[in-house]
Amino acid sequence: MKPAPFAYAKARSVAHAIELLRAEDARLLAGGQSLIATLNMRLSRPALLIDLNAVPGLGAISVKDGYVEIGALARHAQVERSAEIRAHVPLIALAMPHIGHPAIRNRGTFGGSIAFADPAAELPACLLALGGEIEIVGPQGARMVKADEFFKGLFETALTPHDVLTAVRIPRASAETRAGFAEFARRHGDYALVGLAASARAQGTRLADVRLAYFGVDATPVRARNAESALCNGDLEGAIAALRSDLNPADDVQADGKLKGHLAGVLLRRVATQLASNKPR
Amino acid sequence: MSDHLHEIALEVNGETVRERVEARTTLVDFVRETLALTGSHVGCEHGVCGACTLILNGVAVRGCLTLAVQCDGARVETIEGLSDSGRISDLQQAFIERNALQCGFCTPGMLISAQELLSQQRVPTREQIRAYLSGNYCRCTGYQAIVDAVETVAQRRAGGGAA
Numbered sequence: 001m002k003p004a005p006f007a008y009a010k011a012r013s014v015a016h017a018i019e020l021l022r023a024e025d026a027r028l029l030a031g032g033q034s035l036i037a038t039l040n041m042r043l044s045r046p047a048l049l050i051d052l053n054a055v056p057g058l059g060a061i062s063v064k065d066g067y068v069e070i071g072a073l074a075r076h077a078q079v080e081r082s083a084e085i086r087a088h089v090p091l092i093a094l095a096m097p098h099i100g101h102p103a104i105r106n107r108g109t110f111g112g113s114i115a116f117a118d119p120a121a122e123l124p125a126c127l128l129a130l131g132g133e134i135e136i137v138g139p140q141g142a143r144m145v146k147a148d149e150f151f152k153g154l155f156e157t158a159l160t161p162h163d164v165l166t167a168v169r170i171p172r173a174s175a176e177t178r179a180g181f182a183e184f185a186r187r188h189g190d191y192a193l194v195g196l197a198a199s200a201r202a203q204g205t206r207l208a209d210v211r212l213a214y215f216g217v218d219a220t221p222v223r224a225r226n227a228e229s230a231l232c233n234g235d236l237e238g239a240i241a242a243l244r245s246d247l248n249p250a251d252d253v254q255a256d257g258k259l260k261g262h263l264a265g266v267l268l269r270r271v272a273t274q275l276a277s278n279k280p281r
Numbered sequence: 282m283s284d285h286l287h288e289i290a291l292e293v294n295g296e297t298v299r300e301r302v303e304a305r306t307t308l309v310d311f312v313r314e315t316l317a318l319t320g321s322h323v324g325c326e327h328g329v330c331g332a333c334t335l336i337l338n339g340v341a342v343r344g345c346l347t348l349a350v351q352c353d354g355a356r357v358e359t360i361e362g363l364s365d366s367g368r369i370s371d372l373q374q375a376f377i378e379r380n381a382l383q384c385g386f387c388t389p390g391m392l393i394s395a396q397e398l399l400s401q402q403r404v405p406t407r408e409q410i411r412a413y414l415s416g417n418y419c420r421c422t423g424y425q426a427i428v429d430a431v432e433t434v435a436q437r438r439a440g441g442g443a444a
Contacts, residue, residue, distance in 0.1 A: 002307075003305040004305070006285070033328060036328075036348065037328050041327055077340070097412070101331065102341065103340075103341040103343050106342055107346065187415055188412050
């Protein structure tokens with residue numbers, strides 16, 4: 001299908017975008033790899049599209065004291081090739097090849113993926129596993145929201161219709177940081193049936209601060225907190241058993257909840273191996 | 282409605298093009314219908330099939346997930362331009378030799394994706410070829426012949442000569 005008619009405006013700056021967002025029924029356009037698909041299918045019919053692509057300075061990846069900042073307009077392909085990301089945020093580097101297909105990664109943006117918050121998308125779960133923060137600029141100024149508080153419901157986030165997501169901040173990996181990532185998809189690059197993004201801190205031969213963020217199992221990415229505790233105690237079988245209380249996957253068009261629950265356990269086994277064997281960076 | 286129509290100027294296959302487009306016109310519809318470059322195909326229209334793949338500012342993109350109005354000032358290359366340039370004639374020949382196409386609907390997108398892969402990696406493994414072409418559906422060949430063709434060209438370009 002073809003999109004319904006809409007007006008189009010290029011934002012010159014974040015402030016300009018916020019001004020344009022005063023219009024009724026306006027949507028922000030970044031990479032467009034999800035939004036334009038929904039326009040084509042007429043699942044969304046905004047009156048105005050505000051194109052962020054020409055806003056200067058939103059696409060940088062910068063390593064700061066203690067954290068890495070990824071600008072909202074950084075393309076997936078740019079993040080995938082970034083030596084800074086590989087060195088300082090290894091979980092994101094692991095996840096990148098699973099996000100869409102190369103032509104989609106050439107255009108899709110990091111911030112767009114977080115703002116769209118597809119429940120089966122990789123990056124929202126990575127951000128949750130890493131304890132990242134989201135920088136939001138609205139009419140009242142800028143604010144930071146923790147990933148744990150950002151994802152509210154199905155395609156629903158802490159962003160209001162008047163806000164622009166401008167960057168995310170992720171704590172820099174240390175020598176003790178461990179990362180794990182795995183997903184099941186019907187075709188490489190498709191949205192996952194079930195996926196798991198994980199981070200932890202190595203403490204001698206044990207793991208501490210384990211954060212397990214599942215995606216494709218609920219309306220938002222979800223932490224498996226009981227499994228996290230079990231894994232901190234070195235109890236993998238207990239962690240897999242604990243997933244039954246942590247997760248309650250519903251049936252969807254791709255798989256039923258029972259299968260998703262089973263696959264979640266298989267993924268945990270794989271990711272636990274990765275967490276245990278990651279080389280210090 | 283004036284804010285629905287936009288004047289754009291861009292370079293398509295080396296030629297400057299100036300047109301008025303509706304904001305809702307996708308890049309692939311623009312090149313097919315306004316410029317009559319019908320080598321890029323419209324399949325699923327939601328980014329799944331890859332038939333509409335074209336090159337925007339040097340990188341492969343989905344023509345159905347990019348708006349023409351966003352391409353003001355951009356450089357676009359379609360399969361027609363890439364083919365006329367002669368840069369992929371070996372790839373095209375290998376597709377013919379290996380029967381890597383039947384109906385041909387996916388082929389323009391396949392060629393663009395394969396060419397992008399080969400420009401990044403000299404001799405990719407079959408696994409890497411499959412991963413890179415994962416966003417391009419083919420409903421005829423079963424993919425084996427396509428992977429064969431891309432692998433053959435990679436080896437030939439690298440000077441391996443075999444196959």
